[in-house]
Amino acid sequence: MNYQNYSSIFTTPVEKIGIRIVDDTLTNINWLPDNVPILDSNSSFSNKIQSLILQYLEDGRPLPDIPMTLTGTAFQLKVWNALKNIKMGHVITYGDLASKLQTSSRAIGQACRTNPVVIFVPCHRVVSASGIGGYMGKQNRINIKTWLLEHEKVNA
Protein backbone atom coordinates (compact mmCIF):
# COMPACT_ATOMS: atom_id res chain seq x y z
CA MET A 1 0.00 0.00 0.00
CA ASN A 2 2.44 2.72 -1.01
CA TYR A 3 1.18 6.01 -2.23
CA GLN A 4 3.59 6.41 -5.09
CA ASN A 5 3.44 4.93 -8.54
CA TYR A 6 0.00 6.15 -9.33
CA SER A 7 -0.77 6.12 -13.01
CA SER A 8 -2.81 9.28 -12.69
CA ILE A 9 -3.95 11.74 -10.05
CA PHE A 10 -6.67 14.21 -10.98
CA THR A 11 -9.32 16.49 -9.52
CA THR A 12 -13.01 15.57 -9.48
CA PRO A 13 -16.16 17.38 -8.32
CA VAL A 14 -15.81 15.52 -5.01
CA GLU A 15 -12.15 15.18 -4.15
CA LYS A 16 -8.93 14.22 -5.79
CA ILE A 17 -8.62 10.69 -7.07
CA GLY A 18 -5.58 8.56 -7.71
CA ILE A 19 -5.71 5.52 -9.93
CA ARG A 20 -3.15 2.79 -10.48
CA ILE A 21 -2.94 0.65 -13.56
CA VAL A 22 -0.87 -2.49 -14.03
CA ASP A 23 -0.65 -4.17 -17.42
CA ASP A 24 -3.71 -2.37 -18.75
CA THR A 25 -5.89 -3.50 -15.87
CA LEU A 26 -7.17 -1.35 -13.06
CA THR A 27 -5.78 -2.26 -9.64
CA ASN A 28 -6.51 0.72 -7.39
CA ILE A 29 -8.65 3.81 -7.07
CA ASN A 30 -8.30 6.01 -4.00
CA TRP A 31 -9.70 9.27 -2.72
CA LEU A 32 -6.77 11.54 -1.99
CA PRO A 33 -6.32 14.64 0.18
CA ASP A 34 -6.39 17.96 -1.58
CA ASN A 35 -2.71 18.65 -0.99
CA VAL A 36 -1.60 15.76 -3.18
CA PRO A 37 -0.12 17.07 -6.42
CA ILE A 38 -1.76 16.32 -9.75
CA LEU A 39 -0.12 13.63 -11.82
CA ASP A 40 -0.72 13.50 -15.54
CA SER A 41 -2.03 10.29 -16.97
CA ASN A 42 0.78 8.22 -18.40
CA SER A 43 -1.08 5.84 -20.68
CA SER A 44 -4.09 5.74 -22.95
CA PHE A 45 -5.70 3.19 -20.70
CA SER A 46 -5.48 5.36 -17.60
CA ASN A 47 -6.74 8.20 -19.76
CA LYS A 48 -9.80 6.15 -20.53
CA ILE A 49 -10.42 5.22 -16.90
CA GLN A 50 -9.99 8.81 -15.86
CA SER A 51 -12.60 10.06 -18.29
CA LEU A 52 -15.03 7.29 -17.32
CA ILE A 53 -14.75 8.33 -13.68
CA LEU A 54 -15.24 11.99 -14.55
CA GLN A 55 -18.26 11.22 -16.70
CA TYR A 56 -19.75 9.27 -13.84
CA LEU A 57 -19.09 11.99 -11.26
CA GLU A 58 -20.08 14.91 -13.46
CA ASP A 59 -22.89 13.53 -15.62
CA GLY A 60 -23.99 10.46 -13.70
CA ARG A 61 -23.09 8.10 -16.51
CA PRO A 62 -23.10 4.47 -15.29
CA LEU A 63 -19.72 2.81 -15.17
CA PRO A 64 -19.08 -0.02 -17.63
CA ASP A 65 -17.17 -3.19 -16.83
CA ILE A 66 -13.48 -2.68 -17.35
CA PRO A 67 -10.50 -5.00 -16.80
CA MET A 68 -9.53 -5.09 -13.15
CA THR A 69 -7.03 -7.01 -11.10
CA LEU A 70 -8.31 -7.24 -7.55
CA THR A 71 -6.13 -8.72 -4.87
CA GLY A 72 -7.70 -9.91 -1.66
CA THR A 73 -8.95 -12.93 0.21
CA ALA A 74 -11.57 -15.21 -1.31
CA PHE A 75 -14.14 -13.71 0.99
CA GLN A 76 -13.32 -10.16 0.00
CA LEU A 77 -13.52 -11.00 -3.68
CA LYS A 78 -16.92 -12.53 -3.10
CA VAL A 79 -18.21 -9.41 -1.38
CA TRP A 80 -16.75 -7.04 -3.96
CA ASN A 81 -18.28 -9.08 -6.72
CA ALA A 82 -21.67 -8.91 -5.05
CA LEU A 83 -21.35 -5.15 -4.74
CA LYS A 84 -20.80 -4.73 -8.45
CA ASN A 85 -24.28 -6.14 -9.02
CA ILE A 86 -25.92 -3.31 -7.11
CA LYS A 87 -27.42 -0.91 -9.62
CA MET A 88 -27.10 2.83 -9.54
CA GLY A 89 -29.33 4.59 -7.08
CA HIS A 90 -29.94 1.34 -5.24
CA VAL A 91 -28.70 0.59 -1.75
CA ILE A 92 -28.50 -2.46 0.51
CA THR A 93 -27.79 -2.82 4.20
CA TYR A 94 -24.83 -4.64 5.66
CA GLY A 95 -27.21 -7.09 7.27
CA ASP A 96 -29.04 -7.91 4.04
CA LEU A 97 -25.83 -8.55 2.20
CA ALA A 98 -24.57 -10.62 5.11
CA SER A 99 -27.51 -12.98 5.07
CA LYS A 100 -27.26 -13.24 1.31
CA LEU A 101 -23.65 -14.35 1.60
CA GLN A 102 -24.25 -16.42 4.73
CA THR A 103 -21.97 -14.35 6.90
CA SER A 104 -22.20 -11.55 9.45
CA SER A 105 -22.78 -7.89 8.88
CA ARG A 106 -19.57 -6.90 10.50
CA ALA A 107 -17.56 -9.04 8.13
CA ILE A 108 -19.21 -7.22 5.25
CA GLY A 109 -18.10 -3.90 6.64
CA GLN A 110 -14.61 -5.22 7.06
CA ALA A 111 -14.49 -6.30 3.42
CA CYS A 112 -15.96 -3.04 2.17
CA ARG A 113 -13.39 -1.12 4.12
CA THR A 114 -10.52 -2.76 2.26
CA ASN A 115 -12.10 -2.23 -1.15
CA PRO A 116 -9.20 -1.20 -3.40
CA VAL A 117 -11.32 0.18 -6.22
CA VAL A 118 -13.84 2.70 -4.93
CA ILE A 119 -16.68 3.68 -7.28
CA PHE A 120 -16.19 0.70 -9.56
CA VAL A 121 -16.91 -1.49 -6.58
CA PRO A 122 -19.65 0.66 -5.07
CA CYS A 123 -19.00 0.19 -1.38
CA HIS A 124 -20.88 3.44 -0.79
CA ARG A 125 -24.15 1.71 -1.73
CA VAL A 126 -23.98 -0.38 1.43
CA VAL A 127 -25.57 1.42 4.35
CA SER A 128 -26.20 0.66 7.98
CA ALA A 129 -29.63 -0.49 9.12
CA SER A 130 -29.86 2.52 11.40
CA GLY A 131 -28.29 5.25 9.29
CA ILE A 132 -25.70 6.00 6.69
CA GLY A 133 -22.95 3.79 8.10
CA GLY A 134 -19.28 4.58 7.79
CA TYR A 135 -16.85 5.06 4.96
CA MET A 136 -13.21 4.01 4.85
CA GLY A 137 -13.00 3.93 8.61
CA LYS A 138 -13.00 7.69 8.95
CA GLN A 139 -15.80 9.99 9.97
CA ASN A 140 -14.60 12.77 7.69
CA ARG A 141 -14.99 10.51 4.66
CA ILE A 142 -18.72 10.05 5.15
CA ASN A 143 -19.37 13.23 3.22
CA ILE A 144 -18.03 11.46 0.16
CA LYS A 145 -20.43 8.59 0.70
CA THR A 146 -23.44 10.84 1.08
CA TRP A 147 -22.34 12.89 -1.92
CA LEU A 148 -22.23 9.79 -4.08
CA LEU A 149 -25.59 8.54 -2.87
CA GLU A 150 -27.25 11.89 -3.51
CA HIS A 151 -25.59 12.06 -6.88
CA GLU A 152 -26.93 8.65 -7.85
CA LYS A 153 -30.38 9.34 -6.49
CA VAL A 154 -30.70 12.35 -8.74
CA ASN A 155 -29.48 10.42 -11.72
CA ALA A 156 -31.29 7.13 -11.16
Next chain:
DNA sequence: GATACAGGCTTGT
Protein backbone atom coordinates in the same frame (compact mmCIF):
# COMPACT_ATOMS: atom_id res chain seq x y z
C1' DG B 1 -30.32 8.48 23.20
C1' DA B 2 -26.78 4.85 25.60
C1' DT B 3 -24.61 0.50 26.54
C1' DA B 4 -23.70 -4.50 26.08
C1' DC B 5 -22.92 -8.55 23.72
C1' DA B 6 -23.12 -11.54 19.65
C1' DG B 7 -20.79 -12.41 15.46
C1' DG B 8 -17.56 -13.48 10.85
C1' DC B 9 -13.33 -12.04 9.22
C1' DT B 10 -8.68 -9.66 9.05
C1' DT B 11 -4.42 -8.32 10.98
C1' DG B 12 -0.93 -8.06 14.28
C1' DT B 13 1.46 -10.22 17.86
Next chain:
DNA sequence: ACAAGCCTGTATC
Protein backbone atom coordinates in the same frame (compact mmCIF):
# COMPACT_ATOMS: atom_id res chain seq x y z
C1' DA C 1 -2.65 -19.96 18.04
C1' DC C 2 -4.42 -15.83 20.35
C1' DA C 3 -6.19 -11.31 20.78
C1' DA C 4 -7.93 -7.10 19.21
C1' DG C 5 -10.38 -4.40 16.07
C1' DC C 6 -13.83 -3.52 12.34
C1' DC C 7 -18.06 1.01 7.06
C1' DT C 8 -22.85 -3.83 12.17
C1' DG C 9 -27.24 -5.68 14.38
C1' DT C 10 -30.25 -6.72 18.00
C1' DA C 11 -31.68 -6.42 22.55
C1' DT C 12 -32.34 -3.89 26.69
C1' DC C 13 -32.46 -0.23 29.94
